[in-house]
Amino acid sequence: MPIIIKDLNYVYSPKSPYEKQALKNINLTIEDGDYFGIIGHTGSGKSTLISHLNALTRIQSGSITVDGIDLKPKKLDYKKLRSTVGMVFQYPEYQLFDETVEKDVAFGPKNIKVPEDEIKERVKQAIEMVGLNYEKFKDRSPFELSGGQKRRVALAGVLAMRPKILVLDEPTAGLDPRGKREILELIDSVKSRLCHTVIMISHNMDEIARSCNKIGVMSDGELKCVLPPKELFSRRDLLRELNIKMPIITEFANMLADRGLDVDRGIVSEDELVDAIVKAKSAVGGTQE
Amino acid sequence: MKDVSIGQYYPANSVIHRLDPRLKLVLCIMYIVMIFFIQTFTGYALTAVFILALVFISRVPLLKVLRSLKAIIFLVLFTVILTVLFFRGNPEDLLWSAWIIRIYKAALINAGKMALRIILLVLGPTVLTLTTTPVELTDALERLLKPLSYIKIPVHELAIIMSIALRLIPTLVEETDKIISAQKARGADFESGNLFKRAKAMLPVLIPLFVSSFRRADELAYAMDSRCYRGAKGRTRMKIMRLTFKDFAAFLVMAAFFFCILLLRYNWFNIGFIAEIIARGF
């Protein structure tokens, strides 16, 4: 079932000199199967918005339904909600705490009262799903792993709860280009195997354009627009107004188009660009002959 | 939870906020000393008016100031009750008695004064911390204690430890907040269960917090090292504190008020009668 957000407002520290309206009248529907990207500058309210989705931040005004669960009532079945919506925060490796990787990953399932024998199976599956060898890693301390491995373990800790909806806050922040790509590929595979709906915050337009089928743009607490990547990145006026950069591929396509080559200005993936160039070139070649 | 500001500083634009922190510290000490010279209700009333006037000038909402009294309300009640119960005065003073409890008129008066004294005493430092950032305060403290460094007390080092600690408090609060959110998202429950269970539930928060504190401390040490930090020797300051006219004026006001209190107390120049008149007025 979809995520439906209606007229959501949120104010931090109301009625104090630090008062700050972080969300202004957000209306948004995220369908099942969406890979939803959220972009926007620092402080635009992205993190505040997503922390509403598993009731870490409680609704002040407006309403939210997630997978048929109404988040408005004071008393909520938190366990159910949090096993439905898996939340991976920025730098999730900083939340690791247990002696071994296996125990740490088991923390989530244990909390939501998964039966003992099932926990082991879930943990094994989760660790393998993030691309680590279960036998090799299960007894190691999470603190002695490399940065990228830690992040995978943290991700496994969330996946072991088998959420239907996966929410990620800048999952690739602070990784090297290769680590970034690996994490994105991993999220792709998780999406096809476990979490049908994925929501991702990112500052990297290439990642967003590559992965998402819809992009929401936040600015100063408002949701400015929701568009498919192709449409968003081909609208230069909108990009300029919202002060958003294009993905490098799109920028490249635009430069080619500026020089007279017949390629679409909204291209967001390498393959598409290559195809377009080949097509344009052969067309040009054809007319010359 | 991020609205836990460091200390209880309340940002506002007032003369009191802009006074030199060293002076504010000295004035606060003067104020505290002064409280101990007060013996009459007149004196307490005058001081209450004085401190309320300060609060008004500082533009800090009165409610904020009073909130700091919440912490001492038990102390006050405790003191009052003990005084009233255990005070033994003249028999003709006895107001009420039952079983072993005897309540004297003098006890009530005494307890009232004691309560006023504690409350007024706390209000002074409260106004100070509401109008001065902790960093300013440590800086002021370092400057005032500077003479101690001649007898080999590491004043600068103590001050820098304190300012780093103060600086890190909001960071740690924020970090704690984030880790709590992350563990809650993994289904952790911090709200139910008995005390033992709850304490145990905090482990998944405390361990990452310690780990990251050590990491932070390490990084900070490197950063300071690589910028050639070598302690107090030969170190100059970015913000130089200067006393200005308003600081002198503030000092004069405080000194004058202190003088009035002393006049009331010791009846200097035989003008204690003024106190009598004021007291009648009340």
Ligand SMILES: Nc1ncnc2c1ncn2[C@@H]1O[C@H](COP(=O)(O)OP(=O)(O)O)[C@@H](O)[C@H]1O
């Ligand atoms: N716990 C908090 N207390 C007070 N203000 C906050 C808190 N968290 C975020 N804010 C403020 O709310 C706004 C939105 O923050 P956030 O949702 O974290 O933005 P983003 O994730 O897009 O960077 C910012 O201006 C931020 O300073």
Ligand SMILES: [Mg+2]
């Ligand atoms: Mg954020």
